[in-house]
Amino acid sequence: MTAPDRSQHAFADASLAADLIAVDPVGLGGLILGGGRGATDPIVERLVAQLGPDVAVRRLPASIDPGRLDGGLDVAATLAAGRPVDRPGLLAEAAGGLLVVPSAERLGTATAGRLAAALDRSDTAPPATARRSAQTLPPIVIALDEGGPDDPPLPGALTDRLAFRVDLSAVRLADLVPEDEPDIEEARARLGAVDLPDPLLHALAEAAIALGVASPRALILAVRAMRASAALAGRPVPADEDVVVAAHLVLAPRATRWPTREPEAAEPPPPPANAPDDAAETGTDPSDRPLADRVIEATAALLPPDLLARLATARSAPRSGADGRSGPDRKTLRGAGGRPLPSRSGRPTGGARLDLLETLRRAAPMKRLRAAPPPGMIVAVRPADMAIRRHRRHARSTTVFLVDASGSSALHRLAEAKGAVEIILSDCYVRRDRVALLIFRGRSCETVLPPTGSLTQARRRLADMAAGGGTPLATAIEAGLALALRLGRADEAPNLVFLTDGQGNVALDGAGGRARAEADALAAAARLRVHAVPTLMLDISDRPNPRAGRLAEAMGATYLPLPRADAGVVAAAVRSRVPARRAG
Amino acid sequence: MLTRVDETDETAATGPARGRTHFPFTAIVGQEEMKRALMLAAVDPGLGGVLILGDRGTGKSTAVRALAALLPERRAVAGCRFACDPDDRDGQCADCAAAGPRSLRVVRVPIPVVDLPLGATEDRLVGALDLERALTRGEKAFELGLLARANGGFLYIDEVNLLEDHLVDLLLDVAASGSNVIEREGLSLRHPARFVLIGSGNPEEGELRPQLLDRFGLAVDVGTPATVAERVEVVKRRTAFERDRAGFAAAWSKDEAKARRRIVVARKALESVAVPDAAIERAARLCIALGTDGLRGELTIIRAARALAALEGAEAVGDDQIRRMAPSALRHRLRRNPLDDVGSTARVEIALREVFAS
Numbered sequence: 050m051t052a053p054d055r056s057q058h059a060f061a062d063a064s065l066a067a068d069l070i071a072v073d074p075v076g077l078g079g080l081i082l083g084g085g086r087g088a089t090d091p092i093v094e095r096l097v098a099q100l101g102p103d104v105a106v107r108r109l110p111a112s113i114d115p116g117r118l119d120g121g122l123d124v125a126a127t128l129a130a131g132r133p134v135d136r137p138g139l140l141a142e143a144a145g146g147l148l149v150v151p152s153a154e155r156l157g158t159a160t161a162g163r164l165a166a167a168l169d170r171s172d173t174a175p176p177a178t179a180r181r182s183a184q185t186l187p188p189i190v191i192a193l194d195e196g197g198p199d200d201p202p203l204p205g206a207l208t209d210r211l212a213f214r215v216d217l218s219a220v221r222l223a224d225l226v227p228e229d230e231p232d233i234e235e236a237r238a239r240l241g242a243v244d245l246p247d248p249l250l251h252a253l254a255e256a257a258i259a260l261g262v263a264s265p266r267a268l269i270l271a272v273r274a275m276r277a278s279a280a281l282a283g284r285p286v287p288a289d290e291d292v293v294v295a296a297h298l299v300l301a302p303r304a305t306r307w308p309t310r311e312p313e314a315a316e317p318p319p320p321p322a323n324a325p326d327d328a329a330e331t332g333t334d335p336s337d338r339p340l341a342d343r344v345i346e347a348t349a350a351l352l353p354p355d356l357l358a359r360l361a362t363a364r365s366a367p368r369s370g371a372d373g374r375s376g377p378d379r380k381t382l383r384g385a386g387g388r389p390l391p392s393r394s395g396r397p398t399g400g401a402r403l404d405l406l407e408t409l410r411r412a413a414p415m416k417r418l419r420a421a422p423p424p425g426m427i428v429a430v431r432p433a434d435m436a437i438r439r440h441r442r443h444a445r446s447t448t449v450f451l452v453d454a455s456g457s458s459a460l461h462r463l464a465e466a467k468g469a470v471e472i473i474l475s476d477c478y479v480r481r482d483r484v485a486l487l488i489f490r491g492r493s494c495e496t497v498l499p500p501t502g503s504l505t506q507a508r509r510r511l512a513d514m515a516a517g518g519g520t521p522l523a524t525a526i527e528a529g530l531a532l533a534l535r536l537g538r539a540d541e542a543p544n545l546v547f548l549t550d551g552q553g554n555v556a557l558d559g560a561g562g563r564a565r566a567e568a569d570a571l572a573a574a575a576r577l578r579v580h581a582v583p584t585l586m587l588d589i590s591d592r593p594n595p596r597a598g599r600l601a602e603a604m605g606a607t608y609l610p611l612p613r614a615d616a617g618v619v620a621a622a623v624r625s626r627v628p629a630r631r632a633g
Numbered sequence: 634m635l636t637r638v639d640e641t642d643e644t645a646a647t648g649p650a651r652g653r654t655h656f657p658f659t660a661i662v663g664q665e666e667m668k669r670a671l672m673l674a675a676v677d678p679g680l681g682g683v684l685i686l687g688d689r690g691t692g693k694s695t696a697v698r699a700l701a702a703l704l705p706e707r708r709a710v711a712g713c714r715f716a717c718d719p720d721d722r723d724g725q726c727a728d729c730a731a732a733g734p735r736s737l738r739v740v741r742v743p744i745p746v747v748d749l750p751l752g753a754t755e756d757r758l759v760g761a762l763d764l765e766r767a768l769t770r771g772e773k774a775f776e777l778g779l780l781a782r783a784n785g786g787f788l789y790i791d792e793v794n795l796l797e798d799h800l801v802d803l804l805l806d807v808a809a810s811g812s813n814v815i816e817r818e819g820l821s822l823r824h825p826a827r828f829v830l831i832g833s834g835n836p837e838e839g840e841l842r843p844q845l846l847d848r849f850g851l852a853v854d855v856g857t858p859a860t861v862a863e864r865v866e867v868v869k870r871r872t873a874f875e876r877d878r879a880g881f882a883a884a885w886s887k888d889e890a891k892a893r894r895r896i897v898v899a900r901k902a903l904e905s906v907a908v909p910d911a912a913i914e915r916a917a918r919l920c921i922a923l924g925t926d927g928l929r930g931e932l933t934i935i936r937a938a939r940a941l942a943a944l945e946g947a948e949a950v951g952d953d954q955i956r957r958m959a960p961s962a963l964r965h966r967l968r969r970n971p972l973d974d975v976g977s978t979a980r981v982e983i984a985l986r987e988v989f990a991s
Contacts, residue, residue: 158792159795205835206792241876254864254868255861258864263857265690265691266689267690268867269868269871269872272872414773
């Protein structure tokens with residue numbers, strides 16, 4: 050296998066994935082496409098063409114109203130017709146068809162959960178070879194991930210059920226050479242008869258283990274992809290190529306670790322008897338070792354080149370995808386959020402939204418008592434019936450730790466600081482706050498843990514932290530402010546906690562020099578103050594450092610020198626900065 | 634006065650009556666602790682439900698859905714839309730309670746296993762004014778919610794750790810009282826809602842509310858099958874099932890029937906299983922050693938051990954049952970320290986060794 054351009058690979062991969070889905074739509078669930086529309090549209094079109102002209106294509110916007118997913122009484126049509134008119138939900142409309150989810154990274158966990166349940170209909174549906182008709186069929190989901198590296202990842206409930214994910218963001222116009230379209234009908238007819246020899250299953254299972262792919266569902270999807278690939282090629286028994294296709298398209302994007310044996314890129318035969326991993330002890334036939342090796346090699350060769358780097362930051366997040374982002378984000382969608390309260394009487398003015406159902410509920414029982422409704426209506430609605438929606442939105446708090454890991458903050462102080470952070474973390478647990486962890490040293494401020502509800506992860510990341518290098522304090526303040534503003538836009542309440550000795554010596558542009566570094570830090574602090582983000586500064590120098598005090602003042606932060614603060618005081622200080630949440 | 638609503642709309646129940654072929658419970662590879670906990674909940678619904686924690690794709694949902702097919706039928710008042718238990722006079726709806734006990738006709742109904750989807754509205758869960766009837770006929774009628782459907786059966790919440798707070802509040806109330814009280818939209822109604830709560834989720838994706846955590850009787854960890862052989866077996870059975878559902882189900886029907894018989898026999902035996910003082914003492918000492926809050930830990934160990942004894946045909950609860958049920962009865966009740974590296978299962982096992990060594 051020569052090494053063609055990676056981006057061209059990606060487009061060919063996506064085309065192949067679309068073909069495999071067309072062969073086994075029920076079994077493979079769908080596809081996640083990363084990148085802009087220019088590259089993703091041709092793939093969607095290809096799949097539509099492969100599925101035939103009568104396939105339903107629906108779009109599911111991330112902003113969808115939950116009621117629209119499941120369907121129910123169509124109030125407008127009911128009123129117009131004078132008899133109950135049901136409207137099927139979007140999920141029912143998309144059954145057996147194609148469901149395109151634009152901006153899937155913004156899909157809330159609740160919507161993703163409903164979608165996952167719809168995909169699980171394959172548990173109860175007839176096999177794929179049957180002509181797709183009934184509403185019992187799952188939709189084929191194409192999730193378009195348009196998020197950047199800072200965006201929350203796609204909800205895990207969904208990603209786990211879609212066989213393929215291909216990142217098309219590096220694809221150029223010149224790469225969009227359409228692949229040949231195989232005969233899907235024939236392949237579909239052959240699918241049921243494709244055999245599954247044990248050695249192939251073993252090879253895929255071993256590849257999954259070697260790549261750290263935990264979910265058994267991933268392996269099942271890989272096996273289905275292997276069969277579809279064989280059916281597409283007209284093979285009654287999958288060949289090694291089909292195993293490689295499955296490992297490459299299904300397992301590689303889910304890899305959480307580099308295969309134990311580093312593949313030698315330019316060496317076609319299997320590597321010499323380098324001690325095989327524990328898989329050898331499970332009693333597989335020795336003759337399929339080479340196949341498993343080849344699969345793992347082929348997969349490893351196709352892993353993104355920066356996987357190792359990304360894995361380094363995502364090491365303790367087993368659930369994160371290959372993109373190194375961790376855990377799903379739990380914030381509710383903008384505009385849809387908040388605990389719903391009973392509607393109250395009132396007119397929909399000044400931004401308040403009419404609660405149509407509630408209004409009708411109030412009007413309907415009065416039907417017999419009132420004069421006949423106007424023609425075309427079956428219920429007379431009076432202004433007094435009008436109800437408007439109310440939501441109580443209590444912002445979730447996110448505590449952002451910014452920890453100085455530079456050389457100047459002595460290591461033993463840092464150890465104490467870690468202790469303080471741990472106490473604050475257990476507090477966050479009780480309040481069910483989220484936490485984020487940023488570490489600054491050398492020239493940059495690094496997000497070690499994006500906002501997450503999993504405190505276990507925060508602790509692990511903190512324990513792994515090492516110290517050394519310069520103190521880019523201004524950069525850290527800017528990073529903290531940027532994150533706080535982003536959280537604020539998402540209706541979350543940010544709290545910043547700085548742990549530093551306040552002795553910046555790296556300026557905003559990365560240059561050394563104490564004077565400029567200090568001026569930059571104070572300027573950044575002033576910007577922070579303007580935005581009034583609740584901030585706590587824990588001074589971790591040996592003795593309280595006037596510089597840290599000044600900086601805290603410039604930020605408008607609470608200043609707390611750690612020497613005098615035992616851990617309990619620190620926790621209490623954080624508590625006092627964070628508005629108490631209602632109990633439970 | 635409320636009018637009766639015919640049960641013609643789609644039901645969320647996934648019992649055998651739905652005529653779908655589910656992956657058989659007994660064909661699930663491994664995950665013995667999860668399967669055992671679900672069977673125990675079927676033997677003794679008073680156990681307080683099961684929380685299944687673990688990785689994605691490990692067959693949590695499959696197991697719960699398969700459970701529906703395994704459950705024997707239960708007795709219900711004929712024609713009652715809440716399927717009231719004819720033997721539980723206190724827990725019946727107003728209509729059944731008003732009728733004389735001898736005038737109630739009894740039928741056998743499948744035990745419902747109801748899915749509570751994450752995005753469910755409060756109306757869907759609790760029930761609401763039947764809008765269609767109100768609009769078209771100007772009648773005030775109650776539309777059943779999922780809580781009503783789950784009465785006498787199981788309520789399953791996948792990704793329970795992501796459930797919205799206001800739904801959790803509702804659920805906690807109803808689960809604790811066994812009845813659903815509706816006071817809204819001019820409706821005033823109370824109906825029985827006794828169900829076994831089954832939740833599943835992955836704590837790495839968000840913590841579970843402590844109050845909800847405590848609600849569950851048993852908590853089991855499910856892990857990814859570790860060996861190639863086990864993984865291959867998972868795939869093989871899945872593939873066989875997909876190729877020929879009916880054939881696969883038929884091949885496992887003997888095992889399924891056997892498991893169902895075990896549940897039926899264990900239910901009958903439950904009351905006669907002896908609980909010696911020594912077993913209670915063991916449980917108490919274990920809970921003291923672990924510093925669990927309240928008495929629920931002890932009560933659950935005893936209750937679970939008794940159900941296990943019944944399931945395995947033992948006449949009395951012994952050390953063996955206590956020892957085996959302690960981890961799932963206690964691991965979620967240890968005082969939560971999210972920063973503790975020692976897993977709670979390990980802590981329970983250490984305490985077990987200490988208590989049983991003496």
